[in-house]
Amino acid sequence: xxxxxxxxxxxxxxxxxxxxxxxxxxxxxxxxxxxxxxxxxxxxxxxxxxxxxxxxxxxxxxxxxxxxxxxxxxxxxxxxxxxxxxxxxxxxxxxxxxxxxxxxxxxxxxxxxxxxxxxxxxxxxxxxxxxxxxxxxxxxxxxxxxxxxxxxxxxxxxxxxxxxxxxxxxxxxxxxxxxxxxxxxxxxxxxxxxxxxxxxxxxxxxxxxxxxxxxxxxxxxxxxxxxxxxxxxxxxxxxxxxxxxxxxxxxxxxxxxxxxxxxxxxxxxxxxxxxxxxxxxxxxxxxxxxxxxxxxxxxxxxxxxxxxxxxxxxxxxxxxxxxxxxxxxxxxxxxxxxxxxxxxxxxxxxxxxxxxxxxxxxxxxxxxxxxxxxxxxxxxxxxxxxxxxxxx
Ligand SMILES: Cc1cc2nc3c(=O)[nH]c(=O)nc-3n(C[C@H](O)[C@H](O)[C@H](O)COP(=O)(O)OP(=O)(O)OC[C@H]3O[C@@H](n4cnc5c(N)ncnc54)[C@H](O)[C@@H]3O)c2cc1C
Numbered sequence: 001x002x003x004x005x006x007x008x009x010x011x012x013x014x015x016x017x018x019x020x021x022x023x024x025x026x027x028x029x030x031x032x033x034x035x036x037x038x039x040x041x042x043x044x045x046x047x048x049x050x051x052x053x054x055x056x057x058x059x060x061x062x063x064x065x066x067x068x069x070x071x072x073x074x075x076x077x078x079x080x081x082x083x084x085x086x087x088x089x090x091x092x093x094x095x096x097x098x099x100x101x102x103x104x105x106x107x108x109x110x111x112x113x114x115x116x117x118x119x120x121x122x123x124x125x126x127x128x129x130x131x132x133x134x135x136x137x138x139x140x141x142x143x144x145x146x147x148x149x150x151x152x153x154x155x156x157x158x159x160x161x162x163x164x165x166x167x168x169x170x171x172x173x174x175x176x177x178x179x180x181x182x183x184x185x186x187x188x189x190x191x192x193x194x195x196x197x198x199x200x201x202x203x204x205x206x207x208x209x210x211x212x213x214x215x216x217x218x219x220x221x222x223x224x225x226x227x228x229x230x231x232x233x234x235x236x237x238x239x240x241x242x243x244x245x246x247x248x249x250x251x252x253x254x255x256x257x258x259x260x261x262x263x264x265x266x267x268x269x270x271x272x273x274x275x276x277x278x279x280x281x282x283x284x285x286x287x288x289x290x291x292x293x294x295x296x297x298x299x300x301x302x303x304x305x306x307x308x309x310x311x312x313x314x315x316x317x318x319x320x321x322x323x324x325x326x327x328x329x330x331x332x333x334x335x336x337x338x339x340x341x342x343x344x345x346x347x348x349x350x351x352x353x354x355x356x357x358x359x360x361x362x363x364x365x366x367x368x369x370x371x372x373x374x375x376x377x378x379x380x381x382x383x384x385x386x387x388x389x390x391x392x
Contacts, residue, residue, distance in 0.1 A: 011035025021303025333364020
């Protein structure tokens with residue numbers, strides 16, 4: 001008999017949701033939840049929002065794990081053998097399992113330009129990173145953010161609301177325009193501009209300059225931006241180190257290849273969250289998303305399946321982002337490709353939904369202040385039929 005019923009690797013969003021779901025669905029076998037973070041599972045999105053703004057304590061970010069789950073923090077799973085169903089932990093323990101769940105998340109992409117090793121240059125993935133940015137920001141006036149997507153925009157909003165002057169450097173035309181297009185991007189650009197945030201669009205990071213500590217960000221286009229602090233938010237890569245060494249099939253895009261039921265190429269081994277590249281029944285294609293609620297939903301789904309439910313994973317990815325207290329965006333989709341945008345509500349009033357249609361079919365939606373519209377978008381995505389625009 002195996003030492004544990006379920007070994008969950010990674011105590012983040014997906015892993016902790018899986019542990020909860022196992023118990024909620026009546027699974028009574030031993031469960032080990034192993035995570036290399038120093039904290040117990042916490043709500044990662046707060047790292048760029050209220051936690052960064054010191055509006056909540058560390059403990060308030062914690063998610064809680066059922067008492068009957070054997071939570072091992074500061075513990076990495078070093079090796080996993082899917083055939084022998086055994087694993088080696090950094091604590092030296094070796095254990096056998098019936099099922100394993102890889103919820104290993106993602107690692108931030110790093111910039112490799114001159115001056116990258118100067119002090120004052122930060123990345124953001126953990127509470128510890130958020131602590132370091134907050135501490136360093138105490139004496140900083142001018143902050144430069146590298147990136148134009150949600151991490152850079154959220155951090156810029158949070159630090160601006162704390163009195164810093166923020167400038168973003170981005171490859172795209174404007175903030176948040178890469179994933180949501182020019183119409184939505186234009187709205188968010190207005191929100192950021194109204195609060196004093198600047199940006200350098202269509203330009204790339206060239207190098208950092210400074211003596212020991214960063215003082216200037218130089219773009220490839222030749223702009224020189226004074227900086228007391230830099231935060232880089234240029235995306236993440238799925239953490240597939242363990243999966244690769246375990247011989248699991250990996251997708252070209254880098255995630256762990258999973259079936260519609262989120263099972264990897266090894267029977268009894270599942271994957272959830274940022275590292276999971278799954279066959280989506282809703283989208284009819286392989287999909288990997290980096291959204292909090294989605295990682296939680298996948299973890300919960302795997303827990304239910306191990307406890308006995310047999311259904312494919314059919315959630316539509318949901319994303320949200322807060323720009324300080326100024327605006328909250330919510331989206332379903334993800335809207336990756338579209339040829340038409342249908343706007344409802346009013347961008348001028350800051351309450352609107354943009355439906356993204358691709359070949360007449362619903363590809364996703366983004367909203368500010370009209371959350372109910374997302375349900376309509378979900379229904380139409382599932383239906384997969386040509387959309388009657390007068391009905392949305
Ligand atoms: C600052 C920030 C803000 C965000 N804001 C939003 C937001 O507003 N909305 C949204 O939808 N999404 C947001 N996200 C994205 C969201 O947090 C992620 O999509 C989500 O955390 C993914 O969950 P996960 O379980 O896949 O990975 P994670 O939550 O990253 O957890 C993976 C865990 O696995 C651990 N691990 C990896 N390998 C091993 C190993 N071998 N052994 C043991 N442990 C291991 C890691 O240390 C990590 O703790 C944000 C992300 C960040 C960083």
